[in-house]
Amino acid sequence: MKLYFAPMEGLTDALYRRVHHATFGGADKYFMPFISPAHSLHFTAREMFDLSPRENAGVPVVPQILAKDAAYFLGTVNMLRDAGYTEVNLNIGCPSGTVTAKGKGAGMLKKPDELRFFLDEIFARSPLPISVKTRIGFDFPEEWSALAEIFLQYPLLELIIHPRTCREFYSGQPHNELLTGFIARAPFPVIQNGNVFTPADAHAIDTAYPALTGLMMGRGWAVNPALGQEILGGKKLTKDGLVLFHDRLYRAYTQHWPKSAAVGRMHGIMGYLGFCFADAGKQLRSLRKSTTPQEYSDAAARLFDECDLVDTPVFLPPD
Ligand SMILES: Cc1cc2nc3c(=O)[nH]c(=O)nc-3n(C[C@H](O)[C@H](O)[C@H](O)COP(=O)(O)O)c2cc1C
Structure with missing residues (x-):
C-alpha cells in the first residue's frame, strides 16, 4: 500500500x-x-x-x-x-x-x-x-x-x-x-x-x-x-523521536524565518502534535500563549518533560 x-x-x-x-x-x-x-x-x-x-x-x-x-x-x-x-x-x-x-x-x-x-x-x-x-x-x-x-x-x-x-x-x-x-x-x-x-x-x-x-x-x-x-509495521512514536522532530523543525524555522514567525509556525504545528500528549491541557495552554522564542522554548520543554505520550495519538476534529 x-x-x-x-x-x-x-x-x-x-x-x-x-x-x-x-x-x-x-x-x-x-x-x-x-x-x-x-x-x-x-x-x-x-x-x-x-x-x-x-x-x-x-x-x-x-x-x-x-x-x-x-x-x-x-x-x-x-x-x-x-x-x-x-x-x-x-x-x-x-x-x-x-x-x-x-x-x-x-x-x-x-x-x-x-x-x-x-x-x-x-x-x-x-x-x-x-x-x-x-x-x-x-x-x-x-x-x-x-x-x-x-x-x-x-x-x-x-x-x-x-x-x-x-x-x-x-x-x-x-x-x-x-x-x-x-x-x-x-x-x-x-x-x-x-x-x-x-x-x-x-x-x-x-x-x-x-x-x-x-x-x-x-x-x-x-x-x-x-x-x-x-x-508499515515499524517503530511506534517515542518521546525521543517526537523531541527530535520538534527540535529539528524549530531549528529549521528559526534558521530560515524571523524568530517571531518561527514561533507562529510552531504554534500551528503543535496544534497537531499536541494530540500526542496525555493530560497536557495546562502545558499546551501556556505553549499557545507563548510569544517570544524564549517563552516558546520554555513551554515546549515543560510539555516534553512533564507529559507522557498517549498510546495511540489520534486527531480529534473540532465539534
Ligand atoms: C490546514 C489544511 C490545509 C490544506 N491544504 C491543502 C492544499 O493545499 N491542497 C489540497 O489539495 N488539500 C489541502 N488540504 C486538504 C488535505 O490535503 C486533506 O485532503 C484533508 O485534510 C483530508 O485528509 P485527512 O482527513 O487525512 O486530514 C488541507 C487541509 C488542511 C486541514
Whole structure:
C-alpha cells in the first residue's frame, strides 16, 4: 500500500517535508500545498522557496496546481518540468469559499462540461503526467457517478479521492463506500484520502478496499509524525523521536524565518502534535500563549518533560 502525505497549506512546507522525511519517513510522496498561477505565472518568494529543487533535494515531492484556466495550468507545468519535476497534481478538491467562488478547486465539480473541456486541454498538451485530487461532488454524493464517468475518460497518473462533497467540507464520515465500484473500473491507480488517523484506520480501509493503490493522510500524520512508519509495521512514536522532530523543525524555522514567525509556525504545528500528549491541557495552554522564542522554548520543554505520550495519538476534529 502506498502512503502519501497530504498537502496542507500553512503546515507541510519544504522545511516541514524535509525534516519529516529525514526523521520519520514512511511517505512514498509528499504533495505540496497548491500554487495558483495567474496569467503572469509569477509566484511569491515563499512559493518559489517551497518549489525550489534545492530545498526539496532527496524528498519525493509532487507540486500541486490549482487552476481552472488550461493555459495557466500548462504554463506552470512547463515551468515545473524545466525545474526538474516529473509529475504534477491538479487540485479539484479545495472547498474554501474564496477558491470555489472563482470556479477553482471543488468549484470545478459544479460545471462538468467546463471540467471536461479543461481536462481535454491539459491531458492533450501537458508535458508531464498529471494526477488529480478530487472530492465526490459539490453539493451531493449522488453527483459522483457522473463525475466518475468523466475521470474514467482520461489517462490520469493517479486519482486521489477525498470522498466528501465540497459542502461537507471536513465534517461527518467520508463516503468510502462510493469507491468500491469505481476502483474496479479505473484503469489508473486510486488513492483514498480522508479520516485515516491511526494504523487501525489504515488497516481497516486496506481490508475493506483491497484494490486501492494507497492512502493519502493529512491531519492524522500531522498529529502522529510516525503514522506512516507505524502503518508499515515499524517503530511506534517515542518521546525521543517526537523531541527530535520538534527540535529539528524549530531549528529549521528559526534558521530560515524571523524568530517571531518561527514561533507562529510552531504554534500551528503543535496544534497537531499536541494530540500526542496525555493530560497536557495546562502545558499546551501556556505553549499557545507563548510569544517570544524564549517563552516558546520554555513551554515546549515543560510539555516534553512533564507529559507522557498517549498510546495511540489520534486527531480529534473540532465539534
Ligand atoms: C490546514 C489544511 C490545509 C490544506 N491544504 C491543502 C492544499 O493545499 N491542497 C489540497 O489539495 N488539500 C489541502 N488540504 C486538504 C488535505 O490535503 C486533506 O485532503 C484533508 O485534510 C483530508 O485528509 P485527512 O482527513 O487525512 O486530514 C488541507 C487541509 C488542511 C486541514
